[in-house]
Amino acid sequence: MHRYRYRCTVCRTTSPVVHQLDSLEAEGTAHRQAVHGGHIPDDELIGEIDRLGRWYAALSPLAALHARIADGLSDLRNEKAMGHYWWASTGAALLIGGTAALILLLVAAAL
Numbered sequence: 001m002h003r004y005r006y007r008c009t010v011c012r013t014t015s016p017v018v019h020q021l022d023s024l025e026a027e028g029t030a031h032r033q034a035v036h037g038g039h040i041p042d043d044e045l046i047g048e049i050d051r052l053g054r055w056y057a058a059l060s061p062l063a064a065l066h067a068r069i070a071d072g073l074s075d076l077r078n079e080k081a082m083g084h085y086w087w088a089s090t091g092a093a094l095l096i097g098g099t100a101a102l103i104l105l106l107v108a109a110a111l
């Protein structure tokens with residue numbers, strides 16, 4: 001399940017979490033119309049977030065990978081909730097660490 005948020009840096013407000021891109025567009029448009037008369041605020045942020053409410057675009061590649069895996073694992077338990085379960089976060093870290101170790105072993109074996 002994907003989660004999105006709209007952030008207006010002029011008003012310093014963030015929209016509630018929405019699950020559809022269409023809903024996100026509507027959220028941004030409604031805010032711009034109601035508060036800014038249709039103008040687009042400078043530096044507004046809009047996009048997909050992880051279950052912790054962080055924008056994927058703002059995360060480093062490794063943190064984004066961890067968030068994707070932890071999100072996917074947490075969604076297995078409860079799709080609607082926010083936050084990562086401890087086992088999902090740990091599982092994602094172990095998966096990334098295990099994959100890195102495996103690649104290291106394969107490279108070492110090939111040399």
Ligand SMILES: [Zn+2]
Pocket residue numbers: 008009010011012031035036041
């Ligand atoms: Zn605003």
